[in-house]
Amino acid sequence: MPSSSNSPQPGQSKPLSTWRQASSIPAGGEAPLPEHQPAHGVRSGVWTYPSEQMFYNAMRRKGWTPSEEDMTAVVAIHNAVNERAWREVRAWEAAAGCPAPTLLRFRGRPADVSPKARLLNALGYRLPFDRHDWVVERGGGREVRYVIDFYNGAPSPDMPTAMHLDVRPALDSPLALWERLRMQAGWVASGRWQRE
Numbered sequence: 001m002p003s004s005s006n007s008p009q010p011g012q013s014k015p016l017s018t019w020r021q022a023s024s025i026p027a028g029g030e031a032p033l034p035e036h037q038p039a040h041g042v043r044s045g046v047w048t049y050p051s052e053q054m055f056y057n058a059m060r061r062k063g064w065t066p067s068e069e070d071m072t073a074v075v076a077i078h079n080a081v082n083e084r085a086w087r088e089v090r091a092w093e094a095a096a097g098c099p100a101p102t103l104l105r106f107r108g109r110p111a112d113v114s115p116k117a118r119l120l121n122a123l124g125y126r127l128p129f130d131r132h133d134w135v136v137e138r139g140g141g142r143e144v145r146y147v148i149d150f151y152n153g154a155p156s157p158d159m160p161t162a163m164h165l166d167v168r169p170a171l172d173s174p175l176a177l178w179e180r181l182r183m184q185a186g187w188v189a190s191g192r193w194q195r196e
Contacts, residue, residue: 005054005057005058006018006051006053006054006057007053007057008053009056009057009060012056012068013068014068015053016051016052016053016056016068016071017051017052017053017071017072018051018052018053018054019051019052020048020049020050020051020054021048021049021079022046022047022048022049023046023047023048023049023079023082023083023086024046024083024086025046025047025082025083025086025103026045026046026047026100026101026102026103027045027046027047027102027103027104028101028102028103028104028136028137029102029104029137047103049075049078049079049082050075050078051075052071052072052074052075053071055071055074055075055078056068056071081150081163081165084165085132085134085148085165085167086103088165088167089101089103089134089136089146089167092146092167092168092169092179092183093136093138093144095179095182095183095186096138096144096179097139098138098139100139101136101137101138101139101144102136102137103134103135103136103137104135104136104137104143105134105135106132106133106134106135107132107133108130108131108132109131109132109133110129110130110131112131113127113128113131114128114131114147114149115171116147116149116166116168117131117149117166126151126152128149128150128151128166129150129151129152130149130150131147131148131149131150132147132148132150133145133146133147133148133170134146134148144169144172144176145169145170145172146167146168146169146170147166147167147168147169147170148165148166148167149165149166150163150164150165151163151164151165151166152164168180168183
């Protein structure tokens with residue numbers, strides 16, 4: 001994305017913030033070049049989120065008609081959801097013995113339905129509205145790909161926007177299968193599934 005990605009669009013009704021919030025997600029490996037990570041960047045060793053203007057521009061490029069008035073809330077939700085996804089990745093990594101993972105790269109894949117989501121859909125559940133793949137660096141330089149499916153949750157009066165995240169290692173290796181089975185067994189044994 002050219003440097004104009006943080007510039008107002010023709011016909012935009014009001015200016016939007018160009019400030020970019022730093023995340024809590026540590027960046028691994030070499031800092032990505034701006035043209036390779038257009039909306040998210042790296043600052044002081046952590047990923048930075050897109051500004052309101054960048055988010056608005058990206059939505060316009062994808063053919064949507066975003067409202068400038070909604071951008072503050074949209075960006076806040078986006079950032080909070082990513083922080084929650086990172087907490088879940090860290091829980092998986094801690095269970096695998098890695099206390100300090102870093103995020104190497106990520107990719108949005110909204111048109112690609114994961115095999116698990118297809119299976120759940122065949123059983124009567126709705127498809128996720130979005131999917132991301134995150135590649136995490138585990139200790140010793142090992143890369144682990146995570147699949148994150150984003151589902152709409154049931155809104156409530158105190159939470160008008162609700163989401164469910166399904167975060168798990170991709171089944172790229174026998175070790176990933178073992179980690180998923182072990183984590184699922186622990187989740188069932190703890191009774192946590194009954195409280196959710």
